[in-house]
Amino acid sequence: MTLLELDGITVQYGSLTAVDDLSLSVERGELLCLLGPSGCGKSTTLRTIAGFERPDAGRVRLAEGGAPTDVTGTAPNDRDTAMVFQDWALFPNKTVRENVAFGLKMAGVADADRQARAEEMLSLVEMTDHAGADPTQLSGGQKQRVALARSLAVDPTLLLLDEPLSNLDRRLREDMQLELNAIHDRLETTMVYVTHDQDEAFTLADRIAVVNDGSVEQVGPPASVYTDPETLFVESFLGTTNLVDCTVRRAQTPAEPADAQVADGGRVALETPLGEPLFAPATETAVSEDDHVTASLRPEQLSVETVDTTGTETGDASEGDGLATTGTVDSRLHRGSQVRYEITVGEETLVTHRRIAERLGVGEGERVAVACSASAISFFDAGGRRLR
Structure with missing residues (x-):
């Protein structure tokens, strides 16, 4: 009542x-x-x-x-x-x-x-x-x-x-x-x-x-x-997140060529400073070529794994279907019960954290595989509204 x-x-x-x-x-x-x-x-x-x-x-x-x-x-x-x-x-x-x-x-x-x-x-x-x-x-x-x-x-x-x-x-x-x-x-x-x-x-x-x-x-x-x-x-x-500025380049369905037009049921391709594109789901909100979109990746949603000397990931970080790339550890900071990592990915710095018991066995300057599933990434239009 x-x-x-x-x-x-x-x-x-x-x-x-x-x-x-x-x-x-x-x-x-x-x-x-x-x-x-x-x-x-x-x-x-x-x-x-x-x-x-x-x-x-x-x-x-x-x-x-x-x-x-x-x-x-x-x-x-x-x-x-x-x-x-x-x-x-x-x-x-x-x-x-x-x-x-x-x-x-x-x-x-x-x-x-x-x-x-x-x-x-x-x-x-x-x-x-x-x-x-x-x-x-x-x-x-x-x-x-x-x-x-x-x-x-x-x-x-x-x-x-x-x-x-x-x-x-x-x-x-x-x-x-x-x-x-x-x-x-x-x-x-x-x-x-x-x-x-x-x-x-x-x-x-x-x-x-x-x-x-x-x-x-x-x-x-x-x-x-x-x-x-x-x-x-x-x-x-609310909380901490990684905000990545993106630009709409096209929309496509998986079966269509890279230059396909925007289509219902497709996905919107975004150019990013991460060194690879991200794909936002098809949305009721109209988006056009060159529109600004912000991608948000929560630190707790980032999967980070070590990379061996041959450049091969030793974990399953690359299996994420949203972001799957590599980066370099810039800093490692102990904050009480957690360890905070800053990782350079392309031209962007992403932050993630781990509990002390789950901390990564990597130091500054080491290469890591970074991934985030598509379902864990939120996208927002230029007006700050969520793309759904």
Whole structure:
């Protein structure tokens, strides 16, 4: 059941358009991450949901009982939402317990009831032992737990979180992600979570909305957004990839000569700087001679094998039907549990990585066979749309 609807939201600051005709829905009980680079409009979108920003166009609808109703003009304190901020925003002159109970006090909840609710939330975030402490005595992780407990105490229909873990160190941030996941699973509170951290989004989200220049590029479960990107921005923003500039030279079917014309059911031949062509599948998107196309090869999809002294591949790397060539190892860099390799192929440098236990037995300057199956290569037109 849909709990939140954003319909054509536009937010402008003078000549700057921060959010541009953004439409999105959030289902009841899900955790949706707004993921994108700094300045893309994701925090402005969150503030618009909360009521801190009034959109210049579009409507915000929130289901606070039945079907979603228009709350575009409703004040923040009259919306059934709560927000967790990046800087925690705890009252330094109140105890931890008083901070957690503050929203309930403002709502007129009886003292005994709000104290019981505060204790319940402190227990949930494992902060009961610090109930009487001053917030200035807490660590960053403890402050974040208190801020989360305070927001959950009012039992909001929708919980909004604006990069709440970004001020924590890496290990504590990862621990808090797991704790937040467990809390979400237990309470089934609907959450919209803003982050620029891809790992964080993939850890937390039921669905991800990738935001770019004020608009949503793609929405879906994390795995499907990563493996089946709709745009070049999504492909390049999520994880690491090798982007190769290509030029359309012709389209052909396997049985036709090299100078065959574009044909339904054929494949599009692309000139590349890799020293050999790539072949994109036939697509509904019209492509013509000399059109620009970008090929994306994920590092984990590259097969790399050693080449013996006679120049023969010692593995099966050349069996890939998309790319099958040789290259030279430029660099080998150990990065914790992985080894990163940079390999020159033709005029291009491709990056791949292996786990320490699976690292290649090659050094800088050595020749290797490089392959990538056609099904693992994504192609995008000059406008950044996926060729399908």
